[in-house]
Amino acid sequence: DAKTTQPPSMDCAEGRAANLPCNHSTISGNEYVYWYRQIHSQGPQYIIHGLKNNETNEMASLIITEDRKSSTLILPHATLRDTAVYYCIVRALNFGNEKLTFGTGTRLTIIP
Amino acid sequence: DADVTQTPRNRITKTGKRIMLECSQTKGHDRMYWYRQDPGLGLRLIYYSFDVKDINKGEISDGYSVSRQAQAKFSLSLESAIPNQTALYFCATSDFTSVRQETQYFGPGTRLLVL
Numbered sequence: 001d002a003k004t005t006q007p008p009s010m011d012c013a014e015g016r017a018a019n020l021p022c023n024h025s026t027i028s029g030n031e032y033v034y035w036y037r038q039i040h041s042q043g044p045q046y047i048i049h050g051l052k053n054n055e056t057n058e059m060a061s062l063i064i065t066e067d068r069k070s071s072t073l074i075l076p077h078a079t080l081r082d083t084a085v086y087y088c089i090v091r092a093l094n095f096g097n098e099k100l101t102f103g104t105g106t107r108l109t110i111i112p
Numbered sequence: 113d114a115d116v117t118q119t120p121r122n123r124i125t126k127t128g129k130r131i132m133l134e135c136s137q138t139k140g141h142d143r144m145y146w147y148r149q150d151p152g153l154g155l156r157l158i159y160y161s162f163d164v165k166d167i168n169k170g171e172i173s174d175g176y177s178v179s180r181q182a183q184a185k186f187s188l189s190l191e192s193a194i195p196n197q198t199a200l201y202f203c204a205t206s207d208f209t210s211v212r213q214e215t216q217y218f219g220p221g222t223r224l225l226v227l
Contacts, residue, residue, distance in 0.1 A: 043202050043218030101154070
């Protein structure tokens, strides 16, 4: 799987949009971009994933650049409960690639 | 996610003891996984199972064994616990209905301390 690079930490004011960047310049054509988050040693929580097109669900939006070398996770109206470590993962969905490789992620702190 | 439960949530044991961590899920997923998390190292895959008759080693299976008793249950055993197995252990399930849609759902974790 391609490696990802994320800033180690970010702050965001409560109620504002939180934009978390991720670089994955070596991504291959069959690799998806996944985002998970982990709130204070709880089990990681799936947020969203995409291949080429931008994606949106009830939790967040995922913007993938046209060259697919980077992406941004957007939490539209951050709340204090969004304080967590956010992991960007690049993964090919094929047999023999069952594990999720979590890097060090971005520690997002929502400021009241 | 309450659909994936792990017991116990916390455990302290001594070196050389055999212990079992249990995972149950009500999501109806065929695939189940065991990970461990150490500070600064992210999550590492220990074992995974695609169905009741399928067990596969992950990247750090030495010192561990698993049992898939049923679709809903996947247990992790430490045959003879050692201090460097002190970690946070997560069970996960996945809904591999299609290659485009797989996501993994994690349990709340078991914090294990080996003295």
